[in-house]
Amino acid sequence: MTLPPLDSQQWNGAIRAFGWGLRATSATILSMVLFVTFIGIGALAHDTHFSMLWAILSTVLVWAGPAQIILVTTLGSGQTIVQSAIAVTMSAIRLFPMVVAVMPLLRTPATKRRQLVLVAHFTAVTLWVECYRFLPHVPRERRIAFVHGLGTGLITIGLVATIIGYLLAANLSQTFGAAVLLLTPLAFLFSTARNSRELADVLALALGLVFYPVAALLNSGVDILVSGVAAGTIAFGVHKWRQRT
Incomplete structure (x- = not known):
């Protein structure tokens, strides 16, 4: 539409x-x-x-x-x-x-x-x-x-x-x-x-998919949360770094 x-x-x-x-x-x-x-x-x-x-x-x-x-x-x-x-x-x-x-x-x-x-x-x-x-x-x-x-x-x-x-x-x-x-x-x-159009969005999504199998090995019950926070933090850091350069 x-x-x-x-x-x-x-x-x-x-x-x-x-x-x-x-x-x-x-x-x-x-x-x-x-x-x-x-x-x-x-x-x-x-x-x-x-x-x-x-x-x-x-x-x-x-x-x-x-x-x-x-x-x-x-x-x-x-x-x-x-x-x-x-x-x-x-x-x-x-x-x-x-x-x-x-x-x-x-x-x-x-x-x-x-x-x-x-x-x-x-x-x-x-x-x-x-x-x-x-x-x-x-x-x-x-x-x-x-x-x-x-x-x-x-x-x-x-x-x-x-x-x-x-x-x-x-x-x-x-x-x-x-x-x-x-x-x-x-x-x-x-x-x-x-x-996902910005680099930070793509990076957060890709890292989340990569980190999740690793986080699942922890058997913590909060695998998605751990992988999501880690991926999002790294993507945000990269975004801030690119803004400064």
């Missing part, structure tokens, strides 16, 4: 910007990946004997595939609500840097904090990746409305897929369920690679 030029009259009004954000969900392959992924999450909720209403609310309120899987599996295995909440919170911490990265793309001197609450909730890996692709083509004063539309479209796709997965759970094999959940990290990996 091609967005209107920045100075186009089609950006006049927040409702129009919201509509463009809503339409943008049909222009990304990640929407399809999201749909298939949440079919798997809906099926998992069914197989763990949660109600459809519970599955729908988990999609709306948690809005993060890995965190939902943790929530379903921990509660389904007999863990307490407090233990499950701690596990989900630890998983959600990974989204904090994404929120921090997206906010400067949206803020204007007149932006109030309450206008960013819904954006912060919508910000998961899918929206984070797509913001870097779409927002440079959106007037800054319309970006919050655009992201509201984009987030609403994505979460609607997730809701529909959750319901379909829940209803079809009896006909889905465990192999299919595992396969659709694997699509998400693969899609995000390729999307991040596509959006």
Whole structure:
């Protein structure tokens, strides 16, 4: 999908910007990946004997595939609500840097904090990746409305897929369920690679892929965190060094 030029009259009004954000969900392959992924999450909720209403609310309120899987599996295995909440919170911490990265793309001197609450909730890996692709083509004063539309479209796709997965759970094999959940990290990996234009971005991604097998040998349980922090720190250092030279 091609967005209107920045100075186009089609950006006049927040409702129009919201509509463009809503339409943008049909222009990304990640929407399809999201749909298939949440079919798997809906099926998992069914197989763990949660109600459809519970599955729908988990999609709306948690809005993060890995965190939902943790929530379903921990509660389904007999863990307490407090233990499950701690596990989900630890998983959600990974989204904090994404929120921090997206906010400067949206803020204007007149932006109030309450206008960013819904954006912060919508910000998961899918929206984070797509913001870097779409927002440079959106007037800054319309970006919050655009992201509201984009987030609403994505979460609607997730809701529909959750319901379909829940209803079809009896006909889905465990192999299919595992396969659709694997699509998400693969899609995000390729999307991040596509959006990496600066040397620091490419270096961070490449080093992360190299460091992860080494970090996995530590059996620490935080392999991704260790490899990500190490790769990101080195890439940031190289970026700063190039700025000074």
